[in-house]
Amino acid sequence: MKLLLRVVEKIRPHFEEGGKFHAFLPVYDAIEHFLFAPGTITTTAPHVRDPIDLKRFMSMVIVALLPCVATGIYFFGLRFIALIVVSYAAGLSVEALFSIVRKEPINEGFFVTGFLFPLIMPPAVPLWMVALGVAFGVVIGKELFGGTGRNLFNPALVGRCFLALAYPVQMSGSWLKPGAGVAGRLLQYVDGSNVDAVTSATPLALAKGGEYVSLSHMFVGSVSGSVGETSALAILAGGMFLLLTRVANWRTVASILISFTALAAMLHHAQPDRFGPALWHLCAGGLLFGAFFMATDPVTGPITSGGKWLYGALIGVVTVLIRNFTGYVEGVTFAILLGNIFAPILDEMVFALRLRRLKVEG
Amino acid sequence: MNVGAEIQQAFVVCISAVFTQNILLAYFLGLCPFIGVSREIKTAFGLGLAVIFVLTATVMLNWLAYRYVLEPLGLEFFRFILFIIIIAAFVQFTEMAIERFSPFLYQKLGVFLPLITVNCAILGASLFMVIRNYSFIVTIGWGLGSGTGWFLAIMAMAGIRQRLAHERIPRGLQGPGITLIIAGLMALAFIGFTGVLQGR
Numbered sequence: 302m303k304l305l306l307r308v309v310e311k312i313r314p315h316f317e318e319g320g321k322f323h324a325f326l327p328v329y330d331a332i333e334h335f336l337f338a339p340g341t342i343t344t345t346a347p348h349v350r351d352p353i354d355l356k357r358f359m360s361m362v363i364v365a366l367l368p369c370v371a372t373g374i375y376f377f378g379l380r381f382i383a384l385i386v387v388s389y390a391a392g393l394s395v396e397a398l399f400s401i402v403r404k405e406p407i408n409e410g411f412f413v414t415g416f417l418f419p420l421i422m423p424p425a426v427p428l429w430m431v432a433l434g435v436a437f438g439v440v441i442g443k444e445l446f447g448g449t450g451r452n453l454f455n456p457a458l459v460g461r462c463f464l465a466l467a468y469p470v471q472m473s474g475s476w477l478k479p480g481a482g483v484a485g486r487l488l489q490y491v492d493g494s495n496v497d498a499v500t501s502a503t504p505l506a507l508a509k510g511g512e513y514v515s516l517s518h519m520f521v522g523s524v525s526g527s528v529g530e531t532s533a534l535a536i537l538a539g540g541m542f543l544l545l546t547r548v549a550n551w552r553t554v555a556s557i558l559i560s561f562t563a564l565a566a567m568l569h570h571a572q573p574d575r576f577g578p579a580l581w582h583l584c585a586g587g588l589l590f591g592a593f594f595m596a597t598d599p600v601t602g603p604i605t606s607g608g609k610w611l612y613g614a615l616i617g618v619v620t621v622l623i624r625n626f627t628g629y630v631e632g633v634t635f636a637i638l639l640g641n642i643f644a645p646i647l648d649e650m651v652f653a654l655r656l657r658r659l660k661v662e663g
Numbered sequence: 664m665n666v667g668a669e670i671q672q673a674f675v676v677c678i679s680a681v682f683t684q685n686i687l688l689a690y691f692l693g694l695c696p697f698i699g700v701s702r703e704i705k706t707a708f709g710l711g712l713a714v715i716f717v718l719t720a721t722v723m724l725n726w727l728a729y730r731y732v733l734e735p736l737g738l739e740f741f742r743f744i745l746f747i748i749i750i751a752a753f754v755q756f757t758e759m760a761i762e763r764f765s766p767f768l769y770q771k772l773g774v775f776l777p778l779i780t781v782n783c784a785i786l787g788a789s790l791f792m793v794i795r796n797y798s799f800i801v802t803i804g805w806g807l808g809s810g811t812g813w814f815l816a817i818m819a820m821a822g823i824r825q826r827l828a829h830e831r832i833p834r835g836l837q838g839p840g841i842t843l844i845i846a847g848l849m850a851l852a853f854i855g856f857t858g859v860l861q862g863r
Contacts, residue, residue: 445833627857
């Protein structure tokens with residue numbers, strides 16, 4: 302570490318005012334900050350009322366995602382590491398470009414997006430699509446709005462939504478069958494060329510034909526699906542960590558899960574042969590992953606507690622509707638993006654109600 | 664078709680006009696006031712309400728005019744001009760009526776009522792109603808749904824724009840540019856509803 306520190310210190314003058322590579326100061330800064338703790342304090346949104354800074358906040362999310370990463374590698378093989386590398390490389394170069402133009406340090410915000418994005422991709426998706434999706438999400442979904450803390454929509458979801466609509470065939474045909482046996486796919490590198498492993502059937506797609514994968518498989522994660530979403534167990538482990546450290550707000554999560562389960566149970570009760578049981582739907586697809594890791598993003602969600610309840614209910618209800626009544630197999634991406642759209646106005650409604658109550662009382 | 668089934672169809676058309684076939688986010692009609700008047704929530708609310716009211720009333724009037732005047736005379740091609748005249752006249756009359764009977768409402772809506780005359784969502788809704796051969800009851804549902812969909816979209820946009828921090832958006836995109844990008848992303852999310860209650 303000391304040697305590294307010396308190297309970093311030694312090349313510093315080249316990047317400072319008047320140095321040869323001054324234009325690349327943001328890149329240098331990012332590397333330095335990634336390796337060593339910076340002495341500066343965050344001054345821009347997202348703020349949290351806690352003694353942790355933005356970076357620690359992001360690190361918590363990454364730690365919470367590790368169980369999902371582990372199950373992803375276990376069930377879908379080493380190619381997932383390639384997805385992460387490509388996602389970081391593409392996203393960071395776009396981010397660095399914007400930072401150089403803006404002449405500011407590269408923001409830590411991307412570290413979470415770059416980690417979340419491969420987790421919501423089908424495991425056998427072509428690598429260029431990962432790069433394209435993450436670049437689209439970062440540029441259109443975040444940088445144009447002013448960068449980290451100012452985005453209105455979750456950049457990872459913007460990227461995924463874009464890919465799902467622009468390349469529907471590749472997206473829905475890139476699922477992998479999870480590895481069988483004790484070793485899973487731990488030491489395998491499986492991509493789209495392996496015809497035996499590729500499938501187009503996720504549990505939710507099969508359910509449209511009336512075939513339900515067993516709940517225990519979905520709970521452990523040995524089913525096909527996006528890399529990070531299949532294992533309910535891993536998501537719950539990471540999600541609980543986020544809730545206990547208060548990085549994620551429990552109101553949003555509770556509201557999504559309650560509204561989703563209630564509506565799904567009602568539909569199942571009304572027509573058991575047409576709609577699957579609520580608990581099955583809860584574990585299927587990306588709902589849990591979205592509820593714990595996507596919807597709880599403090600930047601794109603509402604600020605008020607009342608707003609969070611409404612926001613969660615909207616996401617839960619829309620997910621059930623899209624899953625059961627449209628041609629789309631999964632609706633979590635769309636539902637959370639819709640939640641992002643309506644988050645500001647939900648906050649305003651809560652404010653207006655509070656003001657009115659104050660007026661009546663005062 | 665009996666009345667019960669028609670009311671049911673009207674309900675389906677209404678819901679699908681709000682979400683699936685949102686007149687703003689699926690057909691991109693009425694974009695100019697959507698971009699021009701979405702800077703503040705209060706004004707967006709007023710304009711949105713006015714659109715719901717005028718849109719519902721004019722599709723009904725236009726349906727009557729089309730069915731009982733233009734069709735018997737064989738003058739269907741004349742509908743563009745007639746619809747525009749009816750919309751303009753209706754807006755003018757409501758403005759006068761509201762001014763007379765409810766100065767409060769007039770103050771709230773005053774500026775926006777004349778603006779609505781040139782809102783293409785209003786004319787678009789009437790033309791869709793002709794193309795799709797809606798019955799009168801279904802037309803009511805269609806008008807109410809389209810108006811509500813437009814209202815929802817502009818309210819969401821106004822909320823978003825109030826939260827937007829302008830100083831960091833690239834200079835060339837500030838104002839209408841970023842608003843169009845937001846509208847595009849909103850449309851992206853609304854695609855998820857495709858197929859819900861496809862009522863035509």
